[in-house]
Amino acid sequence: MAAVNLGVVLILCEALVIVKTQFLEQPRDTTAAAGANVTLFCIFDLTYDAGGEEFIQITSRWLRDGTEVIVTNEDRYSYSDAEYYKTGDHSIDIQALQLDIDDAEFYCQWQQQGSLNPESGRISLTVLMEPQSVTISQIANASSPDDTLQFACVSNSSKPAANISWSLNEEDITSDSQATEEPGFIEKTFTTKSILSHVFSSDDDEKTLRCHVYIHDDLTAIDKSETLYLSETVVISSTNKPTSDGVIVLAEQKLVMNCDANGYPEPFYTWMYDDAEYQSTGTINELVIEPIAFQDSGSYSCQATSVFGDYKSTNTMNVIVAVPPEDVTMTMDGDAVEEDSVTLTADEHVVCCTASKGFPEGTVEWQLDGTAIDGAVTLHDSEDDGTVTDIEVENIFEKGLDGRAHKMS
Ligand SMILES: *[C@@H]1O[C@H](CO)[C@@H](O)[C@H](O)[C@H]1NC(C)=O
Ligand SMILES: *[C@@H]1O[C@H](CO)[C@@H](O)[C@H](O)[C@H]1NC(C)=O
Numbered sequence: 001m002a003a004v005n006l007g008v009v010l011i012l013c014e015a016l017v018i019v020k021t022q023f024l025e026q027p028r029d030t031t032a033a034a035g036a037n038v039t040l041f042c043i044f045d046l047t048y049d050a051g052g053e054e055f056i057q058i059t060s061r062w063l064r065d066g067t068e069v070i071v072t073n074e075d076r077y078s079y080s081d082a083e084y085y086k087t088g089d090h091s092i093d094i095q096a097l098q099l100d101i102d103d104a105e106f107y108c109q110w111q112q113q114g115s116l117n118p119e120s121g122r123i124s125l126t127v128l129m130e131p132q133s134v135t136i137s138q139i140a141n142a143s144s145p146d147d148t149l150q151f152a153c154v155s156n157s158s159k160p161a162a163n164i165s166w167s168l169n170e171e172d173i174t175s176d177s178q179a180t181e182e183p184g185f186i187e188k189t190f191t192t193k194s195i196l197s198h199v200f201s202s203d204d205d206e207k208t209l210r211c212h213v214y215i216h217d218d219l220t221a222i223d224k225s226e227t228l229y230l231s232e233t234v235v236i237s238s239t240n241k242p243t244s245d246g247v248i249v250l251a252e253q254k255l256v257m258n259c260d261a262n263g264y265p266e267p268f269y270t271w272m273y274d275d276a277e278y279q280s281t282g283t284i285n286e287l288v289i290e291p292i293a294f295q296d297s298g299s300y301s302c303q304a305t306s307v308f309g310d311y312k313s314t315n316t317m318n319v320i321v322a323v324p325p326e327d328v329t330m331t332m333d334g335d336a337v338e339e340d341s342v343t344l345t346a347d348e349h350v351v352c353c354t355a356s357k358g359f360p361e362g363t364v365e366w367q368l369d370g371t372a373i374d375g376a377v378t379l380h381d382s383e384d385d386g387t388v389t390d391i392e393v394e395n396i397f398e399k400g401l402d403g404r405a406h407k408m409s
């Protein structure tokens with residue numbers, strides 16, 4: 001009982017103190033966006049306690065975070081009333097608010113020689129800052145088998161911290177998100193990151209995923225959105241040397257194929273070789289085979305898969321792996337020739353060139369002293385491993401002429 005009575009007495013005392021004041025108007029808590037202009041009020045009653053005089057001469061001081069501000073020395077600060085020392089209106093205008101300097105605690109004091117320095121209440125000037133950027137992104141590899149997709153929405157460096165909400169078309173799905181706050185890269189700001197983990201279904205195809213960033217009533221809210229989809233058109237392509245229906249690449253070299261699909265988020269890519277599953281490259285739409293072997297020749301296709309669809313490429317890529325002949329031999333009149341050319345004596349000869357196990361079929365050209373000669377018969381023999389051996393036979397009748405026959409491949 002006694003404690004309750006004491007409380008009532010204290011409140012009465014406080015009320016009595018507030019009644020007597022030298023201030024006609026004191027500064028008030030003020031909130032404004034960076035770049036805005038504000039006025040902090042401080043108007044003194046010059047007749048108060050004038051001791052019989054009509055009014056008293058006073059000087060005033062402004063303090064910002066406990067340190068005196070010399071108003072006339074500050075670029076963006078000025079007295080609202082140039083005659084402030086006569087009128088008692090010591091209010092200040094601050095132009096183009098800056099978060100780093102102006103976001104602070106302020107108060108004004110009156111100074112009169114030989115007296116106490118009464119001071120106004122301490123107030124906060126809060127400078128609001130729009131985020132420097134707002135981004136929405138898919139979190140890599142987040143297309144999990146249970147169709148949960150993860151997205152991040154980041155409001156980078158705002159004041160105060162952002163409140164991020166999520167929607168899918170009109171449906172509010174904020175409850176599937178979790179936000180974290182950390183200091184922004186600008187002093188006194190906050191970076192807010194909200195991660196959405198939502199189970200999507202094929203019904204959500206073509207829906208709009210939106211992240212809504214709210215900072216403060218005085219700042220415009222920011223929306224970022226992405227349409228979720230997977231396009232039906234998927235095409236396989238390659239940067240290797242084209243043929244009429246695919247590409248050709250030399251054995252031991254690099255084959256690069258791309259699966260061109262359009263979708264958000266990025267689908268998963270699966271590669272097929274002769275219609276059987278060959279490899280999955282996750283959300284990377286490129287398949288590289290290096291070094292490529294003759295056995296990798298064949299027909300490739302690809303497939304793009306996401307919760308919003310599953311589409312196979314409309315085309316296939318026929319890959320030819322070229323193999324140089326394992327060895328090339330030449331015979332003349334049935335005898336092996338060691339060098340790559342032979343000296344003929346003026347007579348009738350049968351020369352034969354065999355290029356074994358190459359791919360695709362080769363052609364052999366003959367030259368006699370630098371002049372192409374033709375009329376050769378080419379035989380192609382398929383080997384068990386799919387390579388081809390080319391045999392080229394030339395009958396040369398060059399009576400009275402010596403020369404050299406060269407094989408070219
Ligand atoms: C702030 O005041 C200055 C000077 O009066 C003026 O030029 C400027 O446009 C004002 N800025 C805003 C945001 O009102
Ligand atoms: C990426 O996938 C792996 C394997 O499924 C998983 O362990 C990991 O948590 C996933 N990362 C993210 C960010 O979801």
Ligand SMILES: *[C@@H]1O[C@H](CO)[C@@H](O)[C@H](O)[C@H]1NC(C)=O
Nearest residue numbers: 132133154156157185191193
């Ligand atoms: C915020 O922006 C700054 C400057 O552009 C950048 O360095 C920083 O990485 C960003 N923070 C986040 C969480 O994206």
Ligand SMILES: *[C@@H]1O[C@H](CO)[C@@H](O)[C@H](O)[C@H]1NC(C)=O
Nearest residue numbers: 161162163164165174212214
């Ligand atoms: C964020 O915004 C939502 C709706 O706009 C509101 O219900 C919620 O209270 C806000 N959260 C915070 C922390 O301000």
